[in-house]
Amino acid sequence: MTSLKTLSEHLGLSQATVSRALNGYSNVNDKTRQRVLDAARALDYRPNSSARRLATGRAGAYGMILPSAQHLLLDPLFSDFMAGLTEALARRERDVVLGASFEGFGAATYERFARAGKVDGFVLAQPLLDDPRAAHLDRLGIPFVVHGRASRAPSHAFYDIDNHGAFRQAAELLVALGHRHIALLNGRPEAVFAIMRREGFLEGLGGLPRAQAPITETEMTEAEGYRATRAALEAGATALLCSSVLLALGAERAIRDARLELGRDVSLICHDDDLSGLSTASFSAPLTVTRAPIRAAGQAIAGMLEALMAGAAPETLQEVAPVELVLRASTQPPRRQP
Amino acid sequence: MTSLKTLSEHLGLSQATVSRALNGYSNVNDKTRQRVLDAARALDYRPNSSARRLATGRAGAYGMILPSAQHLLLDPLFSDFMAGLTEALARRERDVVLGASFEGFGAATYERFARAGKVDGFVLAQPLLDDPRAAHLDRLGIPFVVHGRASRAPSHAFYDIDNHGAFRQAAELLVALGHRHIALLNGRPEAVFAIMRREGFLEGLGGLPRAQAPITETEMTEAEGYRATRAALEAGATALLCSSVLLALGAERAIRDARLELGRDVSLICHDDDLSGLSTASFSAPLTVTRAPIRAAGQAIAGMLEALMAGAAPETLQEVAPVELVLRASTQPPRRQP
DNA sequence: ACCTGTTATGAAAGCGCTTTCAGATATACG
DNA sequence: CGTATATCTGAAAGCGCTTTCATAACAGGT
Numbered sequence: 001m002t003s004l005k006t007l008s009e010h011l012g013l014s015q016a017t018v019s020r021a022l023n024g025y026s027n028v029n030d031k032t033r034q035r036v037l038d039a040a041r042a043l044d045y046r047p048n049s050s051a052r053r054l055a056t057g058r059a060g061a062y063g064m065i066l067p068s069a070q071h072l073l074l075d076p077l078f079s080d081f082m083a084g085l086t087e088a089l090a091r092r093e094r095d096v097v098l099g100a101s102f103e104g105f106g107a108a109t110y111e112r113f114a115r116a117g118k119v120d121g122f123v124l125a126q127p128l129l130d131d132p133r134a135a136h137l138d139r140l141g142i143p144f145v146v147h148g149r150a151s152r153a154p155s156h157a158f159y160d161i162d163n164h165g166a167f168r169q170a171a172e173l174l175v176a177l178g179h180r181h182i183a184l185l186n187g188r189p190e191a192v193f194a195i196m197r198r199e200g201f202l203e204g205l206g207g208l209p210r211a212q213a214p215i216t217e218t219e220m221t222e223a224e225g226y227r228a229t230r231a232a233l234e235a236g237a238t239a240l241l242c243s244s245v246l247l248a249l250g251a252e253r254a255i256r257d258a259r260l261e262l263g264r265d266v267s268l269i270c271h272d273d274d275l276s277g278l279s280t281a282s283f284s285a286p287l288t289v290t291r292a293p294i295r296a297a298g299q300a301i302a303g304m305l306e307a308l309m310a311g312a313a314p315e316t317l318q319e320v321a322p323v324e325l326v327l328r329a330s331t332q333p334p335r336r337q338p
Numbered sequence: 339m340t341s342l343k344t345l346s347e348h349l350g351l352s353q354a355t356v357s358r359a360l361n362g363y364s365n366v367n368d369k370t371r372q373r374v375l376d377a378a379r380a381l382d383y384r385p386n387s388s389a390r391r392l393a394t395g396r397a398g399a400y401g402m403i404l405p406s407a408q409h410l411l412l413d414p415l416f417s418d419f420m421a422g423l424t425e426a427l428a429r430r431e432r433d434v435v436l437g438a439s440f441e442g443f444g445a446a447t448y449e450r451f452a453r454a455g456k457v458d459g460f461v462l463a464q465p466l467l468d469d470p471r472a473a474h475l476d477r478l479g480i481p482f483v484v485h486g487r488a489s490r491a492p493s494h495a496f497y498d499i500d501n502h503g504a505f506r507q508a509a510e511l512l513v514a515l516g517h518r519h520i521a522l523l524n525g526r527p528e529a530v531f532a533i534m535r536r537e538g539f540l541e542g543l544g545g546l547p548r549a550q551a552p553i554t555e556t557e558m559t560e561a562e563g564y565r566a567t568r569a570a571l572e573a574g575a576t577a578l579l580c581s582s583v584l585l586a587l588g589a590e591r592a593i594r595d596a597r598l599e600l601g602r603d604v605s606l607i608c609h610d611d612d613l614s615g616l617s618t619a620s621f622s623a624p625l626t627v628t629r630a631p632i633r634a635a636g637q638a639i640a641g642m643l644e645a646l647m648a649g650a651a652p653e654t655l656q657e658v659a660p661v662e663l664v665l666r667a668s669t670q671p672p673r674r675q676p
Numbered sequence: 677a678c679c680t681g682t683t684a685t686g687a688a689a690g691c692g693c694t695t696t697c698a699g700a701t702a703t704a705c706g
Numbered sequence: 707c708g709t710a711t712a713t714c715t716g717a718a719a720g721c722g723c724t725t726t727c728a729t730a731a732c733a734g735g736t
């Protein structure tokens with residue numbers, strides 16, 4: 001293992017100069033720098049990151065804490081989001097470290113990680129309304145950015161998609177097509193995204209009586225999608241709005257079981273995170289979707305973390321990405337009742 | 339931030355004694371230790387992990403590198419596996435750090451991480467046959483354990499499930515039921531697990547002509563499952579063996595499209611990793627499965643990593659977990675052709 | 677020739693811990 | 707009572723870097 005000491009002795013320079021040369025400080029002679037760079041490559045020198053962290057006081061890493069409450073993890077989005085984030089941070093030479101919390105929601109875990117200097121900040125995923133973790137981190141002055149948002153008028157940095165607008169538009173479309181009985185298959189009601197979508201949905205419905213707009217808010221699994229759709233169809237729904245592809249998959253199965261045809265008999269709009277394993281192309285009718293690729297989130301959040309570390313104010317780091325409504329064959333005017 | 343220095347001054351002890359007391363060394367007076375422990379709690383002392391790492395020369399963390407080749411990530415297993423691993427390591431006060439590789443397969447990335455002292459070892463996921471990453475890590479003497487295995491007779495530490503046995507048994511069951519035209523819907527042929535399953539499948543088939551045992555090896559998505567099943571049914575298959583629930587989902591759709599009934603008309607066995615979002619309960623007939631919960635892998639691998647660090651020989655850390663064949667309604671004798 | 681300002685380098689302190697080594701105190705033994 | 711032994715504690719070195727401060731070298735202006 002070549003250390004800075006070895007390298008500097010090899011070059012006949014002081015450690016200070018070598019360090020400066022390597023870290024791109026300006027006050028180093030160009031020739032010297034080149035010599036240093038060459039030698040570093042030749043000896044395959046890798047600065048020890050613990051030493052550097054200790055000296056700089058920065059971890060050069062961001063944390064993400066997985067809640068132990070299992071149901072919060074049931075998230076097919078997780079791996080795609082993680083991949084996007086990790087890659088974006090890797091480009092900036094930052095690591096992401098994963099932790100697991102045992103004590104309930106794990107606000108304490110966040111504190112432990114930060115205080116131990118393992119990370120410089122966090123990304124908070126799957127926020128609840130007025131999420132205690134966000135409040136806690138805020139109080140401690142630990143930088144973080146939320147994927148989604150932790151309250152209605154957040155003061156923290158966040159990247160979210162326009163869930164409200166997307167579901168409002170989707171509902172409006174269904175209403176415009178003539179549907180008068182529309183079910184929403186949503187995620188768990190604690191999740192902020194679910195709240196936003198529900199509100200957008202209701203707004204898009206206009207004056208439609210609530211009885212004709214049944215809402216279920218559950219885990220977003222195939223099984224729940226099936227169950228909710230069955231109930232909705234029995235109650236007379238002609239259109240469905242699904243918060244995830246998994247729900248839509250279950251919905252399609254229920255539609256089939258009812259001997260109905262997707263699109264012709266029942267309209268369906270689904271939110272599509274553009275996940276790698278679940279394409280909305282794999283339905284019997286091409287699906288109308290509200291679409292927002294989740295990998296984009298990683299990019300954006302990586303940038304915000306870095307900005308935060310550079311001293312940017314959290315309030316200035318807030319992005320609500322638009323959601324595209326993609327019209328396809330799964331949305332059609334309702335059929336006359338036979 | 340209370341540091342060791344602060345704490346020791348506060349106690350009127352030397353840093354050495356405080357450090358020893360905190361780290362459970364024997365040669366510290368019980369009373370002293372208690373005093374130290376109490377004070378540490380009171381001042382909410384958190385040892386700086388960079389400093390500790392620098393002093394001990396150990397990172398106290400393990401790495402996992404996400405390949406940039408996107409299709410390798412398309413893995414719904416990823417998040418469940420990750421959750422299991424992270425939790426198991428967290429219990430041992432170890433972190434997991436995620437990296438992303440850009441240069442192809444990323445053997446270089448592993449080296450960078452290890453040499454920079456960011457991690458003490460790795461877990462290698464989704465191994466290919468004779469995986470170059472494993473060879474590289476071996477050559478460098480960097481500890482690692484493979485989730486799956488990287489060759490037929492590995493000398494490295496690994497935790498795998500008995501893919502060969504599982505698919506042999508499943509094929510045998512179908513044959514025993516009387517099926518004579520059985521399709522295998524497998525994962526990509528580079529993956530070791532797919533190879534093992536294919537071989538097990540063929541072995542279980544006994545003398546069945548290969549023409550009656552069509553095999554497709556693709557991404558394990560719903561869409562591919564649909565496509566392969568359609569083709570298989572047209573060719574006359576009466577039974578299917580699927581490497582993942584996602585494939586089975588597609589298979590079921592194709593079966594429906596063909597106006598056939600799962601179980602009665604077409605038998606189906608599926609490998610079930612017990613993923614959080616996709617339950618095999620959500621099929622029109624309860625699915626016969628080969629079952630091996632993926633979360634167990636995290637536990638086992640965490641233990642192996644620690645054993646490796648403690649000096650255990652990799653060859654002694656190899657586990658092939660049994661796979662349970664769960665009989666349910668989706669497997670029945672073939673129907674007479676109408 | 678002298679001072680000023682720039683540029684390039686080195687010495688050394690320090691980041692917060694662990695660990696070796698030695699010293700102090702207490703206990704046991706002959 | 708002296709010496710050997712066990713038990714506990716402290717001083718200090720060191721892990722591998724960064725960064726401050728001082729110094730040296732050199733250019734330019736007067």
